[in-house]
Amino acid sequence: MELNKTTSVVKKVSPWTWWLSWWRRQSPNKQDRFANLAPVAAVVLFLAAIASAFWYLRVEEVEREQEAIKRDVEYAQQRLRLRLLERQEQVMRLARDVSNREIRLEQFLIRSESLVQQYPEFLSLTWIDERRRIVANQSISSISSSQQLRTGSTLKTGDTESLFSLTRDLMQPIYGQISVEAERDTPMNVLQLHTPLSNDQGRFNGVVMAQYSMEGLLRYGIPTEVLAKYAVALQDGEGRLLAGQSIASRAVLWSLLPGSDKPHNDFEIPVSPVGNDLVLRAQTWRTSQGLVGSGLFWLVSVLSAMTAWMLIANWRHTRRRLQAQKALVAETNFRRAMENSMLTGMRALDLRGRITYVNPGFCHMTGWSESDLVGAVAPFPYWPEQDRELLMRRLEEEISGQHSAGGFQVRVKRKNGQLFEARMYVSPLIDATGKQTGWMTSMTDITEPNRIREQLANSHERFTIVLEALDASVSVAPLGSEELLFANKLYRLWFGQNTEGHLRLVQQAGAYSGERASEDVDDMAGLPTVGLPVVGPENAEIFVPELNKWLEVRSRYINWADGRLAQMVIASDITPRRQAEELAAQQAERAQTASSLITMGEMASSVAHELNQPLTAISNYCSGMISRIQAKQVKEEDLLWALEKTAHQAQRAGQIILRIRSFVKRSEPNRALSDVSAMVSESLELAEIELRRRHVRLTHHIAARLPQLWVDPILIEQVLVNLMKNAAESIDNANRPPEQRQVELRILPKTIDKQSVVEFSVTDTGAGLPPESIERVYEAFFSTKVEGMGIGLNLCRSIVESHQGRIKAENIYNADEVTGCRFSFWIPVESGEPHHNPLG
Secondary structure, eight states: OOOOOOOOOOOOOOHHHHHHHHHHHSOHHHHHHHHHHHHHHHHHHHHHHHHHHHHHHHHHHHHHHHHHHHHHHHHHHHHHHHHHHHHHHHHHHHHHHHHTTOSOHHHHHHHHHHHHHHOTTEEEEEEEOTTSBEEEEEEOTTBOTTTSOOTTOBOOSSHHHHHHHHHHHHOSOEEEEEEEEBGGGOEEEEEEEEEEEEOTTSOEEEEEEEEEEHHHHHHHHSOHHHHHHEEEEEEOTTOOEEEEOOOOOGGGOSOBOTTOSSBTTEEEEEETTTEEEEEEEEEEOOOOOTTTTOHHHHHHHHHHHHHHHHHHHHHHHHHHHHHHHHHHHHHHHHHHHHHHHOSSEEEEEETTSOEEEEOHHHHHHHOOOHHHHTTOOSSOTTSOGGGHHHHHHHHHHHHTTOOOTTOEEEEEEOTTSOEEEEEEEEEEEEOTTSOEEEEEEEEEEOHHHHHHHHHHHHHHHHHHHHHHTOSEEEEEEETTOOOOOEEOHHHHHHHOSSSHHHHHHHHHHHHHTTHHHHHHBOTTTOOBSSOOOSSOOOOEEEEETTTTEEEEEEEEEEEOTTSOEEEEEEEEEOHHHHHHHHHHHHHHHHHHHHHHHHHHHHTHHHHHHHHHHHHHHHHHHHHHHHHHHHTTOOOHHHHHHHHHHHHHHHHHHHHHHHHHHHHHOOOOOOOEEEOHHHHHHHHHHHHHHHHHHTTOEEEEEEOTTOOOEEEOHHHHHHHHHHHHHHHHHHHHHTTOOGGGOEEEEEEEEEEETTEEEEEEEEEEOSOOOOGGGTTTTTSTTOOSSSSOOSOHHHHHHHHHHHTTOEEEEEEEEETTEEEEEEEEEEEEOOSSOOOOOTTO
């Protein structure tokens, strides 16, 4: 059996073939874009290669500089360390000789002076005993005299004293840094070495303190070749400069190693045996400008940037041309689509009057196709036969340029013979060179707008007829202008054709409403300062002397037809109503006076009885005095006492008469801030006469610190007297036993509907009111008493409501039995002027 083996050969595609097929698959726009970007990419890659080469060379140079500065600084650190150890050894020998008492004070000064003069880094050598007292001191002259350690003085508290204590505790040499004042009081950084002294028993016996100049250590301890190559400085552990040259911060060095956070030209190392408190730092002088300072690099960069800029500019110019071409094609297509979608008909004529162009809107409006109209001459197919002469003259005027900017109205015939009205506008047709090639005409169907305009005119006529027939004056005027936009017949009859009447009505209505007018309308601009009213404004009733009429004025802001803000004022004649109100007020006043007279008539016997008491007392006092005088048995003190009692009874009788006269007297309401307690006291004195006559007890309760009320006290007293008199009559008519014949008067402050008020209540123990009569007791001429006139409670309600209060009556029940009645009314606490009194 033979097996047929099929081998598949995979054809390998070369990269060039793949790139060529990929290039052909791209659109022409993308091919142009890639073709323009390729040179720019090549220039950028060339510039990157040059920069990389320069950067590599610079990195090699930096590494060499770093190795050199590290080597030199370590060498300088060894030299400085060796010099410090040598000086330390010399100081320790001197301290050992002092501890062994091999040298005395004079020899210490001689050897110290020799060391200070031989080694310039020494500032001073000082012998200090265990009590911190300076035994001897040898210093150079550069230290300020105020800072030199004087023989016999004691160490002051400070860094030196701290080093002294540390040396005493550790019994070994201690280094430390301090700052002293040199010549001209300039601070100088000093390195101190405290070497301990011991006595024969090995105990601490003081120190030998050596002070080194930081500048001297740097100058004489660092090799000269290192100082010439680098900027060298001695710093403390926190980076503060102690001696040498100031070295720039690492964050602003002129060159950094790639991938490192340390400067390549800076190296620091601690100085032993001092430790980390003294650091030697060096920085190389800048001898190379680096990559940024290379002239060749900048030349290559500028040439590459110019080449890339030229390529990009050429590419952008090509793109702008392509975009302009696309925009021109899009604009042409847009204008073509706009003309084809317009409902307005467009027609173009050449200079001889031949139709050269019509849009689909014109064809749709007339019903004729483009082939029927293009190339046609007058008379055109859409001209009605009866209007051809008129339209021919219009065409001649149109061709000659005698056309109006507002257009003209014509009749047009559709292909089916139907006529419609249209308006045509003519304008010159100018080509791209600025030369006129014909005339462009636009045509609009105005049949429907004409119909709507006619309907609006008819509606306006009907609206005007209605307003002219109103029995109220209607006027509209814009704000800030003296123009009268509208005035009906009655306004013209009252005020004429100008705006003076309109402005007078607005002004008087604003004065009536008080401060509200000045707050709502700006006097300078005449505009409302708050939002326009949504609902109807409040009415204002004013009197016009010229017309001898009372007018009710209503106004509101409206937007006029032309968009201006205007004010409409409606004034209605309310003279008959005001006259009726005044007549009703006069009648109410007369009824009030009549009620007072009737009340006093009913109380006449009680008043006579009340007056009889003081008169009888006066007569008795006078008779007694006459008898005693005649018998010559009177003393001056008894005579004075009798006269005082007589005068008191006479004043009491006079007060009763004055109170009744003021109660009955007919006068205009006189409101003032009145004390509630005073009004109640006056009412109680008047009512108690009637209550005592009917054998009724009266109890009253007045709350403390009641506010004053803006009322007419005589009217409020009349209400209280009427209510208490009615309560006594109710108890008397119910034949209550003596223990149940009681009337209670209570005056309390309350809050009703978020308003502070004072409530007056009169409660009796009579038979109460019939339930069906409770709602009618305030009606005029309605009474539950046989002899009643029915005006007492009506007047009480009128008086209370004239003070913006309310009055109500309710029966008091014990189970199902009526045990009394309660009349209560409240008066609001007001701080301003009272409102209009309907009784006045």
